[in-house]
Amino acid sequence: MHFATLFASLALFSATGWAAYVLEDDYFSGNFFDRFAFWDSEDPTHGFVEYQGQKAAADAGLINTTSSGVYMGVDHTNESPTGRPSVRITSNKSYNTGLVVIDLAHMPGSICGAWPAFWMLGPNWPNGGEIDIIEGVNDQVGNKATLHTGPGCSIEQSSDYSGSLKYTTCPSGGDNNNGCQIADDETNSYGTNFNAGGGGTYATEWTADYISVWFWPRGSRPEDVLGDLPNPAGWGTPFAKFQGDCNFGRSFKDQQIVFDTTFCGDWAGNAWGNSACASKADTCEAYVQNTPEAFTEAYWSINALKVYSANGGSASSISTYVATTTSTAYVTQPESSYVAQTTMPTVFPTTLAISTKSTEYPPLPHSTSPVDNSSPSETGTSYVPILESDGSVGYASDTASSPPTNTGGGGGWFSNSNGVVGYSGGHGHDSRDLEAETRDRHARHLKAHTRHGKGRL
Template identity: 50%
Template sequence: MHSHALTSVFALTTLLRLSIAGYVLTDNYERDNFFDAFTPFTEPDPTAGFVQYVDYAAAMENKMIGAVGNYGNATYMGVDYNSTSDTGRQSVRITSKKAYNQGLFIADIAHMPGGICGVWPAFWLVGPNWPSMGEIDIIEGVNGATTNTMTLHTSAGCSIQTTGMSGLVNTTDCDTNAPSQPKNAGCAVLSNDTANFGAGFNALGGGVYATEWTAQAISIWFFPRASIPADIAANSPDTSKWGTPLANYAGGCNIAQHFQNMNLVFDTTFCGAWAGQVWTQGSCRDKAATCEAYVQENAGVFQDAYWLVNSVRVYQEGSGGSRRRGVRREVQG
């Protein structure tokens, strides 16, 4: 066969292999299996929150998880909004039984607890022996925040560049003990889009947060409900088509070394090391002298402090080992 034809056939074969490798769905956490796949955390809050994390039995008894209201096929996780306690408000924190090493994590969320004074919600990934195996905060904010804060926390030796993303890089050293930053600041990227957190997010029916974790970078995208890519809906996600990510963590960091064996976590805490610490810096300070006093005395305001999760889907690289990255469909020659 003519060498040019051989080259064309080889190129076509290579392109086809790349185009079908992509990401393969490995785990699909939805309402029917959601709580079976996660373990409730019932220890004292490591972030010193004014909270009592309860087990599934107590959460169900107090109608804090499961089928509460007309939520269709989504998974509900709320807090106690009926009683008061001087030892903290009851809430739920859950950790996936399965741990991961890289992958694509797509969370379809219809409602989140953000934007309420005293509340500190988060959706994140965390490894053992914190912070040596890393933490990826995908959704996080406190009190009356209207936009999302995304952060990595690591041991020493991990920093990020400031380009390649639409969010604003606030800090660049991911080390929790970085000498030039406040303790535990990590490398934070701030969004200025009110559609991706709290009241703005909920008003639109939520949307999708997609987090791609590879050996080269950790990237986070947000898509509001009306703009979710068709490839996500079809369970064939193609990150090359999604445009500039909201956060793009790359640069001076060996990601494979700093991020390992990570579990998914959902939680809603109150006050503590962030929401409580900045209580006097915003409008929430006018509601009570302290964050703890407000959370204890105003149960009803936390009725809206709930997660409503349609699904969390985890994808791994296909058998070809190559991710979809703008594969060309045509063959020259």
């Protein structure tokens, strides 16, 4: 097999291999609520709410599952001096990168005092990250997507999304809880206007390099979005694309899916006096307590919720079959090894082994580095070209070890005593350089945290 064929195969995989996703979880394939845990403790965001357990919520008519969808609402009948009964649920399963798609017939309306959200949450907030996909308060008319992280993440303005950049620094905690935020300029993306249009579909793609969020009003969703093999490359411009000085694979991990509707609290309560809602009551809590009929439309009606993984990979590994014109290859990349890398490969972060069933090495390109072109002493052995995660390319026998890791800025051909021949390609920086750069970048961000706003736990 020629190197030209090898690199042509790599180029094809790089261009197309990561575009498609496969279904990992369909939350409508069984009992929807059995896949979630019900939060029945105090609201971490200090809302005027009484979250109900699953049985209490079902008995009160706050949750229901029918053939047409899933309903989650709030009490809209009784005055509630200790907080309005509602529901907050968290998925039993957590995810590491992927694609989350939800189709909604209805979300809580733009109601004074209400603070609904569909979001994802990692452990040890904010260090595990938080992805707010749908969120708003009071009489808000457009959706706002927000990220919260530990130190070391910021996003930048770009033409890759259609929304409006509100905040660029993602680290949260203490008094600095705005996170980084992009608002959808379309007024039918949230609340009352969303419901008036018959609802719509949200898709969130999360990779190590970016997090994108799309919204399609009813009737405009691309055909493959909820299909077996959705491909975000054909979906057009998202309203939000978070990218910049951040590794989104490290800053967001073990994310669980969350639905909730709370009231007042750290955001809706604090914003009460600055909205038209202030004319309805002196305080947010007084309005929520004494006006149950205002919350008839404060419910979620879900048509579909699916989670997809890239190329069939699970939360711990990604495995994909690749065919070339001359051989068969299998590509496997555990996520744990991907996250631990200090340098990114020039093609993609996998180890590619393509069997050519050859007993001789092909001629190697000219190199000023010494190289042993002799064949190993064993006979009848198959040799395979390999592309390691550090960018090195070479040949190995079935029993040979991997090429040595390149830690310098240059590269050269090498041969090992165990029969490995290859080229160790340089990346321009070693791991010590990158670690120093990372420390400096984190220090810069820690000095920039001066914003105030909402928070999640």
